[in-house]
Every structure is written in C-alpha cells, then in structure tokens.
Amino acid sequence: xxxxxxxxxxxxxxxxxxxxxxxxxxxxxxxxxxxxxxxxxxxxxxxxxxxxxxxxxxxxxxxxxxxxxxxxxxxxxxxxxxxxxxxxxxxxxxxxxxxxxxxxxxxxxxxxxxxxxxxxxxxxxxxxxxxxxxxxxxxxxxxxxxxxxxxxxxxxxxxxxxxxxxxxxxxxxxxx
Amino acid sequence: xxxxxxxxxxxxxxxxxxxxxxxxxxxxxxxxxxxxxxxxxxxxxxxxxxxxxxxxxxxxxxxxxxxxxxxxxxxxxxxxxxxxxxxxxxxxxxxxxxxxxxxxxxxxxxxxxxxxxxxxxxxxxxxxxxxxxxxxxxxxxxxxxxxxxxxxxxxxxxxxxxxxxxxxxxxxxxxxxxxxxxxxxxxxxxxxxxxxxxxxxxxxxxxxxxxxxxxxxxxxxxxxxxxxxxxxxxxxxxxxxxxxxxxxxxxxxxxxxxxxxxxxxxxxxxxxxxxxxxxxxxxxxxxxxxxxxxxxxxxxxxxxxxxxxxxxxxxxxxx
Numbered sequence: 001x002x003x004x005x006x007x008x009x010x011x012x013x014x015x016x017x018x019x020x021x022x023x024x025x026x027x028x029x030x031x032x033x034x035x036x037x038x039x040x041x042x043x044x045x046x047x048x049x050x051x052x053x054x055x056x057x058x059x060x061x062x063x064x065x066x067x068x069x070x071x072x073x074x075x076x077x078x079x080x081x082x083x084x085x086x087x088x089x090x091x092x093x094x095x096x097x098x099x100x101x102x103x104x105x106x107x108x109x110x111x112x113x114x115x116x117x118x119x120x121x122x123x124x125x126x127x128x129x130x131x132x133x134x135x136x137x138x139x140x141x142x143x144x145x146x147x148x149x150x151x152x153x154x155x156x157x158x159x160x161x162x163x164x165x166x167x168x169x170x171x172x173x174x175x176x
Numbered sequence: 177x178x179x180x181x182x183x184x185x186x187x188x189x190x191x192x193x194x195x196x197x198x199x200x201x202x203x204x205x206x207x208x209x210x211x212x213x214x215x216x217x218x219x220x221x222x223x224x225x226x227x228x229x230x231x232x233x234x235x236x237x238x239x240x241x242x243x244x245x246x247x248x249x250x251x252x253x254x255x256x257x258x259x260x261x262x263x264x265x266x267x268x269x270x271x272x273x274x275x276x277x278x279x280x281x282x283x284x285x286x287x288x289x290x291x292x293x294x295x296x297x298x299x300x301x302x303x304x305x306x307x308x309x310x311x312x313x314x315x316x317x318x319x320x321x322x323x324x325x326x327x328x329x330x331x332x333x334x335x336x337x338x339x340x341x342x343x344x345x346x347x348x349x350x351x352x353x354x355x356x357x358x359x360x361x362x363x364x365x366x367x368x369x370x371x372x373x374x375x376x377x378x379x380x381x382x383x384x385x386x387x388x389x390x391x392x393x394x395x396x397x398x399x400x401x402x403x404x405x406x407x408x409x410x411x412x413x414x415x416x417x418x419x420x421x422x423x424x425x426x427x428x429x430x431x432x433x434x435x436x437x438x439x440x441x442x443x444x445x446x447x448x449x450x451x452x453x454x455x456x457x458x459x460x461x462x463x464x465x466x467x468x469x470x471x472x473x474x475x476x477x478x479x480x481x482x483x484x485x486x487x488x489x490x491x492x493x494x495x
Contacts, residue, residue, distance in 0.1 A: 105182065112186050120189070128193035136204045144181030145206050157204050164201040 025052070026061040027076075033069040034061075037076055044079040046115035067110045071103075075110055078119050087118070096126050101142065104130065133169040188212065192222045196279075196488045219490035223278060231442065231451070231459075232260070232281060232486045234273050235478030244474050246485060250445045250461060255473040273482040277342040279489025315370060326370055333363065341392050344415050348375060348397055350390050360388050362399070364416075378410045378421035387436050393444045398424075402437035405429050409441060409450070425464040427452065443485045456480050 025042045027035045042048045048062050064072070078095065081087050096104060104126055111119040131139055140147060149157065158165070182190075191199065191212070199222070203210040212218050229246040241260040248255045274282040313335070314323040332354045339350040346366045353361050362375040380401050389400045397412045407427045414420035425448075427439065433455060440453045448464045451472060457479070461470040474483075 108186070109182065112183070120186070124186070124189045125193050127190045131190075132194060132198050136201065139202060140205055143187060143205075145209070147205070148207050149204070154204060157210075161200055161203065164197050 023060055027072060028061060028063045029067055029069040029072050030065045031069050033072075035069075035072055035076060037079075040083055041076060041079045044082055044116055045075075046117075047113060064114075066113050068106070071107050071110045074099075074107055075114065075116070075119065079116065082118055092122060101127075101130055105142070135169075135171055138171045184208070188218070188221070192218065192225050195228050196222075196490055199490065213490070216491070219492075223487070223489045223491065228488050230258075230486045230488065231472075231474060231483055232273070232276070233459075233474060233477060233481050233483040234271055234283065236272060236480045236482065237478055239271075240477045242475060242477060243486070244472075246443060249443075249451055249472040249474070250447075250449045257475055272338065273484045274338065275340055275342060276484045276486045278491045279487055280491065281484065281486055313365065313372075315367070324370075326365065326372065329372060330363075330374075333361065335363065339390055341390055341397070343392050343395070343397055348390060350388055362390060362397075375412075375416060376418035376421075378412075378418075378423070380408070381423075383408070387438070389438065389440045391441055393424075393441055393450075398441070400439050400441065402433070402439050407437065407439040425450075427462055427464075428467070430469065442483060451485075453483050456482060459483060 024036045108123040199213050203213050230243040233242050243258040244255045271283040274284045313326040313329045316323045334352045335349045340347045346364045349363045351361050351363045364375050365372045383403045385401045387402045399410045401408045409424040411422050411424050438455050442451045444450045450462045452460050459474050461472045
C-alpha cells in the first residue's frame, strides 16, 4: 500500500478534464495525497458521487479535507470489496483487527462524511462491541463528552443503577 | 490534533446496538444520553437490533427462574446459565409463564383471584376467561384501573389461557368450541381495534390428531398437530390466509407421550434446528434437516417447567 500511495502522490490541482465514463476519479486527502479510483468506487461514496453529479461529471478531482491519507486507503479497500460482493465476516474481522479504537473512530467519521451506509453500519457494530465493557469514564473520553451531571446527581444515578455496574473492564491506558 | 467527536445522530446508531445492561449503565455519561436511552422511540429502534435473546425457564414449584443465551442452545458452546431473581417475595404461589413479547415477560400466579392471561402490547394486559365466567374476555391497559369486557366474544368457546401467542398486534388462542359438534378453533383478538375473529386452520391431512398447540416461529403463527408417534409443525406464512399454511417438518416422538401430547416449539434457527419443549418436562433441539436430536444444555430445574424465548428490550410497561 505504501508504494502505491507514493506513486500516486501528486501536487493538488483541480483539473477540468473532458469527462468520459471510464475516467478515473482522484480523491485528495486532507494531507494532499491523491488516490485514483474507478468511478464505480466513487458511486459507493454518496458524498463524492453527488459532487460529481452536481458538476455534470466535469470535475473528477475531489478534495476530501476531513479525511487523512491514513484512513482513505481503508475506505477504498472496503468499497472495492463491497462492489466485488466480497464482504464476508472473515474479511470484516481481518479488516478491523489491525485498527485500534481511535482508528476505528476516525474511520467511522470518514464513512459518515462520505456517507457509505454499509461501512457505517459495520463500524457502528464494531464500536458498540468495543465499548460494551468499558467504564463510563472511558466512554465519555471516547465520544468527547463532557459530564454535565453534578457529583450528587451522578452518585445518585449510579446508586440506582448499581446492578448494571458489574463486569466492567479496567480502562486500558493505551487506548485512551 | 484534537480528538474528533462523533455527531449525536450517529452516536444513536452505535448505542442502539448495545445490550440493555450496558445502556442502563451509560445513562451516567451525560444528561442527553440519559434522556436518549429512556426515550420510548429509542427503545423501539433498539428492539429492531435486538441485541440478546434468552431462553427463560420457570420451575413451577421450586420458585426458580433461569436464563440461557439462545445462541448457545444451537451450538456446541457451553451454556452459561444465569439465575434470575424470582419476581415475588412471597413464595407460596407457583408461577406459570403466560407469554413474552417486546422484552416483557408475563407470569401468572395461581392463587390470585384473577388470572392474567397475557401481556402483549407494551401497555396492555388481557385477561382470559376465569373459571366462573368462561366466555368473558377482558382487556386492561396498564396505568388504568379498569378492565373492559370484549363484546360479542363467541359463546361456548373455551379459551386455553396458556396458549395465547402475540403476533401482528393480536393475541391468538387455541379454543375449544362446543356448538353442533365440538372442535378446536384458533381465536384472534386484535388489541388495537379490540376486534376478534377466527383464524382458519390447515388441512391436517387425515392424520389422527390427538392434541394441538400453537406458537410463533419465524414471525409466523404456527400450529403443532400431535399424533400418537409424531407431531407435524405447520406455519402460516401469511397471517390469516388459509392457503398459506405450510408443513415445515414432522417431529418423531422418542417416547410415548400418551393420549394428550404437549409439544411446543420455542424457536427455529436459521439452519432449521428447532428448540422443542416436550411435555413441560424436557427441552430438546431437533435438527429438521438430518433428523437428529441434541441436548440444548439447559438445566432441569423442576419436574414441571415452562420455557419461553425472551428478547431483551428497553421497553417498559410504565405502571
């Protein structure tokens, strides 16, 4: 993947080319790295496709300032598998195995920005599975949420919900 | 780089996939999560993703309720039995399962004057006939104090209380009709319209039917017609349509079940394994593809025990 990325590195230029149905689409990550993809891949990304449609296909270079060059190859890989009809449980397990919780979150935000329904559904489940045994504090940090309960309110709530606070994993500092 | 935060609408997607116990705990995260998790609309969304299903077993004399994950019943995985708190403090009354739907389980207790027939709609209780007024069917909405009598319920129709199964907004009972000649009928009561009708039965194909039981499998009404050495499982693919009755398979009896067999299928897995309750004495898994039996690994807790599949949910009957 690293070689591919460097060979695709180009300076960012939005070029108006003569569109043809087979023209590749250039996706430009937030850190200015260009990824060339087939138009069928772009179709999987609703945000990209509607951008192409709005300009009648004239613009084939799409800047994606919210997505890093770290995340984009994963998104592309998932879309390629999806088009090929090769999304299996095994593929999905392998796909997320190498990602830590922060990377899963970044990818989820990318899928949300690009509006890729299947990837969003899948990553929702991954995040749900990964936070299922985490502490309330961990979940707050993970979602970037500020606790707006007073200490008294929270203590009272925790007392009422005492039956639910069993089997919580200790926070793993590496994943914070 | 500051940590990116997730927009609230997508957070809802993630939370709706979590088990109930975790969600209860996450109410402590912040006020907006607390109100989301207690919102009935969220409860319905969560139910669609139904995160965990359990087989609940009630021992009718020993005051024990246990739960086993449904997923482990059909696999070789060791079943982890969860002991559930017995719902009443006063243990002089034996409980029977009346029904379960939308994450609510209804039990009835014999000594209480009114026998509650089934909890169906999140907020409705239905009472079947009690012994001295056999033909009265009454409906109670939780949060109110009164029972309404369903008008025009056909006379001479004896409902089997414990047969009530909730499907498509209606309770379906097996009933015994004594008119010109006696016969079994399926009675359906639509809870929203409070309207009743008879559901047509399949053509049992000339077998000597000793007894019938009804249930719900794959979101369809089904009927078990029990003969002397086997039970046929029929599924009504389109609710109310007589022509849509399909015979799924035949379950051979492994022992003599007497003149009144009690056979009830609780659940059928995607690969056609069926969890059966035989005579309220044992639970077995029957593989309808290769005709083999398997022990689901559920502990025998009583001589007479009832089981029901329960899908956990956030729905609360709000008394």
